[in-house]
Amino acid sequence: MEPASISRDSAHYDKASFTIGLILAVSSSLFIGSSFIIKKIALKKITSTGSLRASAGGFGYLKQWLWWLGLITMGVGEAANLLAYAFAPAALVTPLGALSVLVAAVLASNFLNEKLNFIGKIGCFLCIVGSVMIVIHSPKSEEVKSFAELTSKFSDTMFISYMTIIFVMSFVVRTVFAPRFGNTNIVVYLLLCSAIGSLTVVFCKGVALAIKETVNGDTDVPAGQYEHTLLPLLAYDAQGIGRVWLVLHNTTI
Incomplete structure (x- = not known):
């Protein structure tokens, strides 16, 4: 195989690997951000029944199916995050984890009635801008490949x-x-x-x-x-x- 053909195949593989890693990293943030809200809803339900809070040593959440759903959702997100490291550079995957904060903030506003103030909205906007900049300027190929x-x-x-x-x-x-x-x-x-x-x-x-x-x-x-x-x-x-x-x-x- 000619060197030019090898170079093209390598570039195509790097691009495909980068795309897979990017999708896994973003989906990981969606799952993890959602899991925080699901567990928070479960904990609020437990507190409303008069059970001892988890922070006070209570374990009532272990009997709450919604809390387990949140834990499973987080597990799926962490698994996707781990797999993302196999396909994309760590310089891309790690910063994109901040998107989970954005997801949690948006969902909290809709499901927990925790309204964002003006500064919070600016923070979410900067998070989006920063994520876009990372995707555009992060290395498309890895220095360590094995x-x-x-x-x-x-x-x-x-x-x-x-x-x-x-x-x-x-x-x-x-x-x-x-x-x-x-x-x-x-x-x-x-x-x-x-x-x-x-x-x-x-x-x-x-x-x-x-x-x-x-x-x-x-x-x-x-x-x-x-x-x-x-x-x-x-x-x-x-x-x-x-x-x-x-x-x-x-x-x-």
């Missing part, structure tokens, strides 16, 4: 240094600043969630690439590397996402 290529970067000095800084910073924020200012300043938990989330993005990318290569059967990873590398990534990913979600969930309720 699981083996990604895992090889884990041993780089820069990545190890970054991980060390993130863990130290998260520990200090959680143990020193959160007890003092966590209840009065949202920046504390926002910083903590963002720090942990920055690593979660990398590991989500690794898991997504591993799944994609396994399904396609085109992996060149040595035998045993999936077991030794992928399982720790999955363990950290589940633990990291679970903790971040729990912090945000308890804070908003």
